[in-house]
Amino acid sequence: MGNTPKAMYLNCVQTLSLLLIISMIAITQGKRTLTCDSVFGAQEGDNCITIMQSFNLSADFFFKINPNISSDKIFVGQWVCVHGSLN
Numbered sequence: 001m002g003n004t005p006k007a008m009y010l011n012c013v014q015t016l017s018l019l020l021i022i023s024m025i026a027i028t029q030g031k032r033t034l035t036c037d038s039v040f041g042a043q044e045g046d047n048c049i050t051i052m053q054s055f056n057l058s059a060d061f062f063f064k065i066n067p068n069i070s071s072d073k074i075f076v077g078q079w080v081c082v083h084g085s086l087n
Helices: 005-030 048-054 059-065
Strands: 034-041 079-086
Touching: 034 059, 048 059, 059 079
Parallel strands: none
Antiparallel strands: 034 079
16 A cells, blocks of 8 residues: 555544544543542522532532532532542
């Protein structure tokens, strides 16, 4: 196989496949496991700030242990992790 379009296409596909495999390995190596040890059921008037203050949590830690929460919108009855760890 010389420099035919087919050979160049196959070489490109092979290179992209290799890069995809390498990036997937890098992503899985960096994943951390979340363990939630205690949850709190949100009540009327609660929001992220009031919950963080009630349980003395930093915003960084709160959002790390609650990856499903991306804003300050919490609904009544929503389970929020208030004590956990990342391993």
